[in-house]
Amino acid sequence: MSRILSTLALAAASAVCAAAAHADTSDKKIAFSNNYAGNSWRQAMLKSYDIVTQQAVKDHVVAAADVFTTADKEVPTQAAQIQNLILQGYNAIVINASSPDALNGAIKQACEAGIVVVSFDGIVTEPCAWRVVVDFKDMGKQEVEHMAQFQPKGGNLLEIRGLAGTSIDEAIHAGLVEGVKAHPEFKIVSSVTGDWDQTTAQKAVATVLPSLPAIVGVVDQGGDGYGAAQAFAAAGKPRPTIIMGNRQDELQWWKDQKAKDGYTTWSASIAPGVSTLAFWVAQQVLDGNKSIPHDLVVPYLAFTQDDFEAALPKIPNGGVASHEYTQADAIAAIKANMK
CATH class of the missing domain: 3.40.50.2300 (Response regulator)
Structure with missing residues (x-):
């Protein structure tokens, strides 16, 4: 599992020092728009997101990190959800999108309202959004x-x-x-x-x-x-x-x-915990780091004949191998992508 952090390790040593805030985000609200939750990967993704974001709320890093999962897999439903999040006054939207381009209209509306949008896993092509990308x-x-x-x-x-x-x-x-x-x-x-x-x-x-x-x-x-x-x-x-x-x-x-x-x-x-990396990227943009590349490439998690058995006991029954990212991990990923 350690190889998932391979591209992050280059910048990890200085990551904590770089975490000093440019602007206070303790009053910022981040919403998660998720289009689907019907398999073990998505369930693990939501669990990882909840673990990390609820701690961030307790630590007053952000004011809220609410999750909204659509009842179906349809683009119109998620587009309407995004429009509702705009009206509810969220400062950022993390999104696992049902389509790479069909949501671009709603995404652009969010950006025009001053909302930071970070897509991951199911990414969007709207230029104003950030993308946490696995190849x-x-x-x-x-x-x-x-x-x-x-x-x-x-x-x-x-x-x-x-x-x-x-x-x-x-x-x-x-x-x-x-x-x-x-x-x-x-x-x-x-x-x-x-x-x-x-x-x-x-x-x-x-x-x-x-x-x-x-x-x-x-x-x-x-x-x-x-x-x-x-x-x-x-x-x-x-x-x-x-x-x-x-x-x-x-x-x-x-x-x-x-x-x-x-x-x-x-x-x-892709590790389900990539949702937490997207959250921290959104927090960093809200924190004033506008130089973050709009496309952040992170590695997928792979196992071979030699190492999968060592990882197996760490994976819950019915679950997926994962990794929850920290704020320092996110800063390291950002730095790695800026080189």
Whole structure:
């Protein structure tokens, strides 16, 4: 898990000293607009956010850090939510967006009202917003690179996509496509939607398996690996190489398979606690740090055959490997991106 902080470590030594406020934020209110909470990653994201932000409120760093999750996944609902937050007088909005561009009108209205907007995970393209960005396209490419190590002869791949219309789904898919172009020994023969959820993924995979040729590997987006494994087992199909997404049930299954016959794979995902980094970025902008780059790149969290078992006991049952960021971490990330 330590590698998630690799790009932050360069600036960490001086981070605390740099935290001196330019302007007092103790009276500022930050809202979190979240478009979806229906899987283990999102639940872990909300838990991490609550841990960090409630302490920040207790410490009088900010006056409020309220969370608003929409009842559905639809863009109009989240756009209306953002407009309500503008009217309620929030100073900043942290957002996990349902679309990279369809919310831009509402985001621009917030900016014009003097509200700081920081998007993460599901980012927005409106220039006035800040973006805490993970290179999801690279993550997709790396899935195929690792698959080429595990299945050097190549073969047919099944792709499990995430939540349709989000920037994450589109970026990971683009990376997978690029990876397959670089490794023509592989072919994606089918693609299903898993919504980053084990149950949804299992049903989707089970539906298409009877009609598919032999599958050597499953490339996905996280939250779907264990569901895919269950679907293959239930169908009596040979076990493929399944890329994992840092969920506890996935890593436990991987451990069990490794103990049985040395099963090898790779796991990667954005840490749910990136929500807390977005919060601190919003706080720093409110603090007067207007030189913060609007695109902040942070690393995704990956596990290999050698280190996933050490991380597994630290992940709650049904949870996801994560990391809660501190204010010092945020300042270090900002400095790293300014170099």
